Amino acid sequence: MTQTDTRSQAPETGRRLNTAKAMVEAIAQEMERDPAVIYLGEDVGPYGGIFSSTTGLQERFGKDRVIDTPISETAFIGMAVGAATEGMRPIAELMFADFMGVCLDQIYNHMAKIHYFSGGNVTVPMVLTTAVGGGYSDGGQHSQTLWGTFAHLPGMKVVVPATPADAKGLMTAAVRDDSPVVYMFHKGVMGLPWMAKNPRSVDVVPEGEYVVPIGKARTARAGTDVSVVTLSLSVHHALDVADKLAGEGIDAEVLDLRSLVPLDRTAILESVGKTGRLVVVDEDYHSFGLSGEVTATVADEDPTLLHAPVQRVTMPDIPIPYAHGLEYAVLPRHERIEAAIRKVLA
């Protein structure tokens, strides 16, 4: 029986997995269920994915379904596009979102546009998985999130799980979706043993088939004083800050967007309508991106909902620096989130 998440919170009791294992579990269940599902990418076979996105899958499903590709993103992502138009349900992994530059044409000009160009006569049911995010000094070509760039280009859904349960439920939904879905997993939420991690990267994950509908935000913490609208790893940071401020009587609501496309504008407006104050936390670049879009959503609908100017906690418009102290000066982490909340409440 398929469980569909209709709750705002993940279940509180049951089996606990890290995010990577939850993601792999969903892929395995979908591969079991549908022989048209295959997984293609670099180092997804015996290595199991550089960030453990495919651990054990090749051993279980064989080399013909979990396929190590050459370092040739244009060829194998384009191959996934063509296979999807011919009835398969490929999952193609772009190892780092930062590598989009070598293969973007297949993503935004082909994967995302064929359905529209064909007037709905051709579908492209594929998933593009990709690792995003910084925080471990990997430098400016291996630390970007770039979800705003993908979301800006029409024709692909963009999902960004923050929790183990969502990693599973959104993956199931993505594989079953008849539209192309970009599934962006933050390295910092995977629960990898070789990287600093938030305790929330291990949590309860429903067993069996589990679907989280794409396009519904999740209230990660209900509150009345301020809406912290965020996604991915920043959800964990925001919850940490909210827990701390609760001790001072500040009751912050944390809204996990879960997806950029579709963007759950209703949830944003409902939350801001309740609190009257908005902080957007987005690890992507500051300008022309998600934080502006969330802010514009409120301004377009009803700017009088806001009792104070919006605070945006984002990556400044600079290449992400290498040195730990420099990188942490620009990542949207606890101190900056806390300062923004205090400012919007001042």
Next chain:
Amino acid sequence: MSTSLSQPAPVPEPTEAQAPGLHLDDDVRRDLFATMVLSRTFEEAILREYHADKGPGFDIGKGLIPGEMHLSAGQEPVAAGVCAHLTADDAVTATHRPHHFAVAHGVDLRTMTAEIFGRATGLGRGRGGHMHLFDPAVHFSCSGIIAEGYPPALGAALAFTRAGTDAVAVAVTGEGAANQGAFHESLNLAALWKLPVVFVVEDNEWGISVPRSASTAVTSNAARAAGYGMPGERVEDNDVEAVYAAAERAVRRARAGEGPSLIEVRTLRMWGHFEGDAQGYRPELATVATLDPLPRYEARLREAGVVDDDAGARIRGEAAERVGDAIRFAKDSPLPDPADVLSYVFAEEAGR
């Protein structure tokens, strides 16, 4: 047959296509000619309609057929010779200059024409245009981005092998695309996995205004094919029967699960890169019309007694009738409703 991920085949020597054996049946030869005539008739009609209302002067965005228009006149031998070996179960991924391959592969003329006219009855309901034609009934697609039609052909080929069929994918580019990354990545991967792909390179000498000699030091892409471990042939004289023979070998090899091949054809872009291109960069312009492959092939067939006046008239008459019907269908079709412009971005919005 499942896709093999084993070692690629031994590297074959690049070859120049053999002079045609000329053992083709008369029916095959007439069909090749008829396909070329249909394609040319179609493009002459598009040319006429395209320019009918671009004035005063030439406004590219104006008229019943607005936008860029890349016509393939002169390149018909490539499409006719290759597609003669295909069925509706085989895939073709074509280029920004797609009409000859669409016609030769049996894309529905009416709905293709309606798409070019931007009508609601078009292949893409007016959302694609002439560079973005998708006909799933015959697995046809094209792309306006140079070389980027190659990777999806690999995916079609993969899907065909996984479905247990012997269908093949034909991937078409021009010679200019052979200097793009997607071309090289695709050849490498298709050879590595022995995918049933036939790579076709239409060498019409010109990448818009830049000649091949200014784009690459490689004189034959058959050599590049060899570099990736697949057979490559180059057909030098835009001869439909030589293309037919080369394609027969390549398609047979692909269907047998032996992997991809590449065929490069020295062909001829008779008209501009796009309509409105005055081609001042082209020194041989005055002689282009004398190289038209259609009268050359017709003369050869007449000399061989394969086509006479009656057959010629019948072939032209049938082509004119089909094209006329398609143009009428397009012009009589409704324009798409702008109120519906947001539909078909995502699959659940599809109306059927």
